[in-house]
Every structure is written in C-alpha cells, then in structure tokens.
Amino acid sequence: MASALRLMPSTATRLRFRPRLSFSTAASLFSPPSKAVLYDQHGPPDQVLRVEDVPPVELGERGVCVKMLAAPINPSDINRVQGVYPVRPPLPAAVAGYEGVAQVHAVGPAVTRPLSPGDWVIPSPPSFGTWQTYIVKPEDVWHKVRDDVPVEYAATVTVNPLTALRMLQDFVKLKPGDAVVQNGSTSIVGQCVIQLAKVQGIRTINIIRDR
Template sequence: MACVRFLNLKPYMSPTLLRPRFPTSSQLRAFSAGLMSPPSTAVIYETHGPPDTVTKVIQLPPIEIKANDVCVKMLAAPINPSDINRIQGVYPVRPPVPAVGGYEGVGEVHSVGSAVQGLSPGDLVMASPPSPGTWQTHIVTDRSFWHKIDRGTPVEYAATVTVNPLTALRMMEDYMNLKSGDAIVQNGATSMVGQCVIQLSKLRGIHTINIIRDRPGSDEAKEKLMKLGADEVFTESQLELKNVKSLLGNVPEPALGFNCVGGNAASLVLKFLRQGGTMVTYGGMSKKPITVSTSSFIFKELSLKGFWLQKWISSDKTKECREMLDYLLSLIREGKLRYDMELTSFNEFHTALDKALGKHGSQPKQVIKF
C-alpha cells in the first residue's frame, strides 16, 4: 500500500503497548545529518475490532524526509464508513496492523526533500490517490501521493471530495450516456453522495427522484433536498403502492438508479426504473440483501451493476482522477456544490467517532480538523 513508511509503527513501538520509544544516541546522530519531520500525534489501532475500543491516540517520533518525500501538516480528514470497516477488519482492502486510521484528507506542505519539484512549504495539498493513514498531524510520504490544489478551497471540502463526491460523479458518467431531460432515481438521498448526485444532475439538466427513510425530521430533509435541486423526494412509506410511477408527474421514467441501502429501499429504486434501466449499487447501509423479481429481469430487462471507487482509482486512473477532483473543487469554490458536514477538533476525536458510529442517531459527515 502507499504510505508504508509512515504506517509502519513497529520500529519505535513496544510490541505489547505500542508506546513510542525514544531514539538511541546513535539514531539521533544519524538523524542530525538529514531532514526530519516533526513528531506526529496519530489515531492508531493495533488489532481489528470495534473502532471505539481498539483505536487510541499516541505520539509518533520524527521520520526522516528523503529526497523525494514531502512532509505534510494535516489540516482535516473525514471519518468515512469505509474507514470504520477497515478498523473492524471487514473491508476488502485494508492496511496491515498496527496502522494509522483514515484514508482521505487535506494538508499544508511543511517541508520537502531535496529532489522534490512542484511543491513548496505552504502549498495546499490533498492525498490523491487517497492512502491509509490520514488521521495524524504530520505525514511523510513520496511526492507522487500529493496533489496541489487552489489555496481558496475550503479545507473541509478538500478533505472530503474524493470518496463521496467523486463516487457520485463517476456513477453518473460510467453506466449510461445521460442527457439533459433524463432522470435518475436514488435511495440514501440525504447521504453525501446523494446530495452530490442531486446538485450535479441539476447542473446538467437531469431530473432526480429521491428516496429517504421514514424518521423524525423527514419533512425538513425533504425541504433541504428540494433546495439543493431535487425534483421529487419520497419517504419509503409513501411508495407502498403498486404503481409508483403515477407519482412522477412531468418527470420522465428514470433510466439509471443508485442504491446504497439494500433491502426494501433497493426494491423501490427498481420499481421506478424504465424498460432496460440500470441500478448501480455502491453501498449496503441496511445490511440487507437486494431482492429482484423475475419479471424485472425477463420483462423489464433491468441490469444490476456494482461500483467500488477504490477499484476505479487503483486502475491507473491518477491523472483522470485528479482532473475530476479539480472540476469538483471548482464547483465547490463557485458555490455550486455543497453538502452537510460537522467539523470536530482532533482533541475530540472519539466524540466524532461515536457520532460516525451512530451512537447519537443520524449525524452529518464527521470531519476531524487538526
């Protein structure tokens, strides 16, 4: 994996307590000849398990900055569901333990190695491609993992643009040649991906039909999504009728659907799709399987696809990925793309983690601000 050197905690850690060891006098003499990073405060996990149990905040010693390395002072990093799954040990791709948590984030260049070109101290950079280990105050890794971005970009958006907004944009472009006047149906519409789908569609003249869960505050959620540009917003209970398409009015039958919930919410997406439509699944928040009727395959000729952003990024797409991120960040700076977040100080990391784990009910995306 990328960033192996800053993820490898073992050289300075007790094998049992994972506490930092002070460098020996010979190590100090060796370090004095080269450029060193500041010490780093990091969220680490030694074993896989419940994130609120296995994570701890520790101090890591300085790391040598080699010729092609960049030392970045982190400014912000989100807590994504995939971050939680990595710590739990259930995500398909995860770093070896012990490991520093986090996967995407933004920071400011602190110092650079002697051979580094194109980056200078003070530049705003984001981890691209995203790499494990962003939940720490300082990161040292190869220059190729950092993408310089406009200083006018709000750090909380730069920290969160890769996983969710890029997922929304890629799904809209990868499965169907959508044109102005077409429609998309999605569940999980209040999620960050859902909010981005609504706004990106609005910019392209594409209609959106949005499904949300029945829960307190659903009326406020509907109003919020409509302000973002949603054409229709329905709770799941509103769709408990045979002909859901009678609710569409002037909105055309959608050709493309997005599912991040599974279970009944996925079935509702399928009910809306037109003949030959496609449903793309990118998550399974309900942890329930997708059930498809035989008629959906035989008579409606529906297609079911899956999308995993990490696989797309890993397929040598760095240049294309960065171009798309620059496009999304330009929309953010222009005020055309926004989504819900809650910033929490790094000192209150475990409070943010509890919210991300759902211990306090539904919460906005938690973003750690260093």
C-alpha cells in the same frame, strides 16, 4: 477516545488538527514529531483505537512532509477499523483515516512537482492513514488544491464526490434532460449526485430513508 466516537453522526464527522503553523525549508530531512490514531487489531473503534506519538520520519530526496488540516470520519473509515471493509491497511500499528486535506510543511531536495510549503494538498490514492498530524509520502501522492474553500470541503473531496461522479458516468451515458432515480439521497454521496447531476442538466428523483 470512546466518548468521542459515540458522538459521531452516521454520515461524516471531521477530525481537525490545529498545530502551530510553522514551515520547514527544503533542506529539512525529517518531519516534526507527530501524533497518530493507531490500531493493532480489528474491532470496535472505541476499543481498539489509541493515540500515540510518532517519531520524525525522513523525507528522502523526493518525499513531501505535510501537516494534516482536517480529516473526516466516514462510515468506510469505521468499517476499515472493524475489519469489514474490502481495503484494509496491514496490521499492527495501522493508522486510521482514508482522506483529508493537508498543508505542505517541507519538500525533499529532488522534488519536481510544483509544491511549496503552505500549499494545500489532498492525497491520491487516499488509502493510507490520514488521522495523524504529520505525514511523509512520495511527491506523486500529493495533489495541490485551492486554499480558498472551506477546509471541510477540501477534506472530503476525494471519496464521496468522486463516488457520485463515477455513478453518473460509468454505467449509462447520460445527457441533459435525462433523469436518474436514487435511494439514500440524504447521504453525502446522494447529495453529491444531486449537485453533479444539476450541473450537467440531469434531473434527479430522490428517495429518502426514514433515518
């Protein structure tokens, strides 16, 4: 685990889960056995993270089981493990990972959302651990997305693009022809600001960092 973490870039790296594709029917009540990246205490990721087997989880009437396709490693993910991020999952046995894209594996018998095995979904709110192979959560957590986009894009749509959107919309009402100045513009959020601003006809003045 330590060697993998030392290879991470400062912006985002992706964890890819490529289990064998197989779907359960709606009658399935338990998730398949899973693996998860866990931690029992805060600290350096290469010292506190571990990979463990996770037993099957019951879906219940309105639960949805998904198979994770990809989950990014954002700086905020590392900060959560370190214990310096405002949002922290309860310990022990916290599952790391904040966002990602998954494929529906099975749905509970009383699920009313239009979700079917094979659909791509993203979690919202994205606060539970996504660094695991299978996840069971209530149906209202999962939101269907298109499956014709690169998996890397779908896996990273929840945090950085929405942060950029809020930055452009929540403080000043901008209109076409306006300009915004941002620093750190080579970050993922900064690049999203540039793209979203361009769509809205807003110009950007971008300051880059030395690193």
